[in-house]
Amino acid sequence: MAENTYDVVVVGAGNAGLAAAMAARAGGARVLVLEKAPLELRGGNSYFTGGLFRFAFTGIDDVGTVVLDLTDSERAMVDVGSYPTSAYYADVMRVTEGLSDPMLVETLVQDSLPTMQWLAGKGVRWVLAMGRQSFKVGDKFKFFGNLIVEAVGGGVGLSDMEFAAAERAGVEVRYGVKAERLQTDRRGAITGLTVRTEEGHEEITSRSVVLACGGFEANAEMRTRYLGPDWELAKVRGTQFNTGDGHRMALEIGAQSFGHWSGAHAVAWDYGAPPYGDRKITDLYQKHSYPYSIIVNVQGRRFVDEGADYRNYTYAKYGREILKQPLRAAFQIFDQKTVHLQRDEYRIKEVTKATASTVEELAEKLGIDREGLVDTVREYNAACRPGAFNPSILDDCRTEGITPPKSHWALPIDTPPYEGYAVTCGITFTFGGLHIDRRGQALDTEERPIPGLYAAGEIVGGLFYYNYPGGSGLMAGAVFGRLAGRGAAEEALGG
């Protein structure tokens, strides 16, 4: 085969791109992965993740086919429950207000376990996510939000394992190469793409291209254009390289835009975090134990139901609510009754935090309106109804008579010293993207498959609207990456 000629070119070397590349290779294709970042910054958003994957399982035996090193003592000490495909499907539909594309969700949930097993077969290793996703109840660790496993070494480990697996499979990766334009013939079929390197422009010939180059979360102009005012001011939690290039390239050749283009996954993120992700801190700027706190703005007012649901089902939509507050700031206030429930990310030294023996002093230290916070805490404490506090279930500790309510885990803030954490909005990824079919092939504006064009990962539209169940991003990337890679190879080699 001539130099610069491949069967399949994958754009982007994150979780979705590497899954696509491995699947295309397994289908017998000669595969090139193009990565815009230099080698030392490779891995995309996938590198910054906690490595948590959400998949359907019927019980611990299924989990054992994913966590290959699961020991008997681990089996005995955990209660993972079960997570049927129907429950996974219902969770996606519930949090997305029923807007998710049924075919995409069905494919995601049905293929989730087989795809986990496929990745395990390629050498990706997982462990039980006990630290972040379970609480000890009696003598067992009980998982509360159907998120059971994380990659060994988190996102960094995941990325390393996937690169190693792709290299073992014979996938070629070129770094510092930006895909710029898709080339098509008179039929509209993909013939290759134009790329830019340090030396200038280059043409690469290929019959199939898989776009796995992320969303437009790192592009301030596109954020503002599609998500709305003030989104240019959000901090980016991950890579600076996901700037919507794939969206632009695909729309230019007639691909259909699909999904929630004004929606994004965005979370509570340390107020002092840098503008883009930090490769050492990765996801630890997030502050996700807020269900056991109250959240106030600089006026000292609450603005969300902190205990509306388990963290896994609210965290991705609360970043947007924080962005709407004055100074784009919010403060999570804890007392000593719940600080022991704080996740690992609260204990890093790069944290914007204050501790005080009174609520007034805490307000002053954090720059919150003093009277506002004192009034809020007084009203909130008076509204807490007695119940049996239990973080591993949707318990009956709730407020009555205040707006917004706190629906679960509501305990009075009355046990000093008090701790406050300042957060802002950190954007994770955007929801709008391309329309794909069941094989991962991109559709045009007339809903016809575009010959040779496939997509996977964040660039796929139609899966998530308003919100998202934690751990679905990596899972969707792997499921649709595998399908897209397989489809791209079949088409390229199919004559």
Ligand SMILES: Cc1cc2nc3c(=O)[nH]c(=O)nc-3n(C[C@H](O)[C@H](O)[C@H](O)COP(=O)(O)OP(=O)(O)OC[C@H]3O[C@@H](n4cnc5c(N)ncnc54)[C@H](O)[C@@H]3O)c2cc1C
């Ligand atoms: C801090 C953080 C924590 C997260 N934690 C989790 C978690 O625990 N579980 C979960 O499911 N999800 C998590 N997510 C979401 C998850 O990261 C994404 O859903 C997923 O990684 C996206 O994978 P991807 O392959 O589509 O994109 P990416 O991994 O971002 O890969 C896209 C790649 O494309 C490259 N690229 C962009 N443009 C071009 C171009 N023109 N040419 C060539 N290359 C290009 C980029 O450099 C990048 O390497 C987290 C995200 C962040 C930021």
